[in-house]
Amino acid sequence: MQVSIKSYAKVNIFLKIAGKREDYHEIVSRFVRVKSLYDTISFIPKNETNEFNLIGDFGCKLEDNSIYKAFLQLRKYCPKIDAFFRVYSIKVEKNIPEFAGLGGGSSNAAAFLILANKHFNLYYKKDKLARIAAKIGADVPFFVYEYDSANVTGIGEVVHEFKEEPLDIEVVTPKDIKCHTGKIFTCFRDDFYNEISKEKSKELLSMSSKDILNKLTIEEANDLYLPAITQYPQLKEYAKTNWFFSGSGSSFFKVK
Numbered sequence: 001m002q003v004s005i006k007s008y009a010k011v012n013i014f015l016k017i018a019g020k021r022e023d024y025h026e027i028v029s030r031f032v033r034v035k036s037l038y039d040t041i042s043f044i045p046k047n048e049t050n051e052f053n054l055i056g057d058f059g060c061k062l063e064d065n066s067i068y069k070a071f072l073q074l075r076k077y078c079p080k081i082d083a084f085f086r087v088y089s090i091k092v093e094k095n096i097p098e099f100a101g102l103g104g105g106s107s108n109a110a111a112f113l114i115l116a117n118k119h120f121n122l123y124y125k126k127d128k129l130a131r132i133a134a135k136i137g138a139d140v141p142f143f144v145y146e147y148d149s150a151n152v153t154g155i156g157e158v159v160h161e162f163k164e165e166p167l168d169i170e171v172v173t174p175k176d177i178k179c180h181t182g183k184i185f186t187c188f189r190d191d192f193y194n195e196i197s198k199e200k201s202k203e204l205l206s207m208s209s210k211d212i213l214n215k216l217t218i219e220e221a222n223d224l225y226l227p228a229i230t231q232y233p234q235l236k237e238y239a240k241t242n243w244f245f246s247g248s249g250s251s252f253f254k255v256k
């Protein structure tokens with residue numbers, strides 16, 4: 001029986017804004033998993049609390065943890081998991097930095113859903129898991145599909161695999177800069193708002209990640225880069241030739 005799973009980080013090869021939806025923004029993006037950077041999530045048969053018990057180095061309260069949110073969502077469909085997680089704990093070996101644009105929290109939630117789906121023999125198809133995932137966070141459906149590379153649109157709920165050669169990605173995360181996604185989107189909305197055209201979206205979604213990175217500058221590839229350096233000017237010290245910016249930051253990446 002499988003009791004542990006790798007929970008990979010992602011980078012956004014490009015990230016453009018296509019519109020607004022209530023407090024959120026619709027995105028057009030290529031997500032690529034970083035195979036060298038992952039957390040490990042395990043179900044372990046020891047829990048002295050008789051409550052849901054999450055062990056790991058997190059910077060947030062249990063109620064805010066994406067894994068706990070995933071548990072609450074899944075429990076609606078499968079109440080028996082409640083009794084199981086009073087006896088078992090969830091242990092997370094955390095390597096993906098937080099507030100880094102690498103989707104760590106979202107990846108952990110998806111990994112929990114995938115592992116639970118196997119462990120409890122639920123046989124939920126990916127589309128059903130992705131619908132549950134969308135209730136937890138914008139980036140969670142991408143991670144549920146386990147694609148190495150995918151085009152992601154809507155608020156993150158539309159995920160299509162993009163078949164391309166595997167990419168070896170190097171990531172640098174500034175240690176002292178924690179980028180708050182909401183703050184950066186607000187800055188984008190107030191001072192940088194611009195929507196990508198349908199033609200440009202189509203073009204980018206059809207290009208390989210390597211071609212996109214050869215063609216675009218860091219500012220062109222990621223609409224959140226200028227708002228991010230406006231909010232966190234220290235980021236500029238990390239901007240180097242041929243490096244790109246992931247999500248709402250703070251991580252930079254390049255393809256090796």
Ligand SMILES: C[C@](O)(CO)[C@H](O)COP(=O)(O)OP(=O)(O)OC[C@H]1O[C@@H](n2ccc(N)nc2=O)[C@H](O)[C@@H]1O
Pocket residue numbers: 012015023024025026027101103106137138139155156181182183185246247248
């Ligand atoms: C920008 C990306 O990193 C791209 O991968 C993600 O879409 C961000 O996803 P995330 O960190 O899971 O973001 P959330 O925690 O859901 O949202 C934090 C805040 O960012 C803003 N937000 C987030 C995602 C989105 N598509 N539009 C937004 O405007 C919202 O104000 C939201 O309240």
Ligand SMILES: Nc1ncnc2c1ncn2[C@@H]1O[C@H](COP(=O)(O)OP(=O)(O)OP(=O)(O)O)[C@@H](O)[C@H]1O
Pocket residue numbers: 058059060064065066067097098099100101102103104105106108109139179181247248249
């Ligand atoms: N399982 C988790 N692992 C890491 N952070 C989590 C988790 N659950 C909730 N969080 C919280 O989510 C917030 C953002 O962290 P996270 O690493 O998910 O996002 P991020 O680096 O901004 O990624 P992205 O913007 O690409 O989604 C922080 O407040 C963090 O404490």
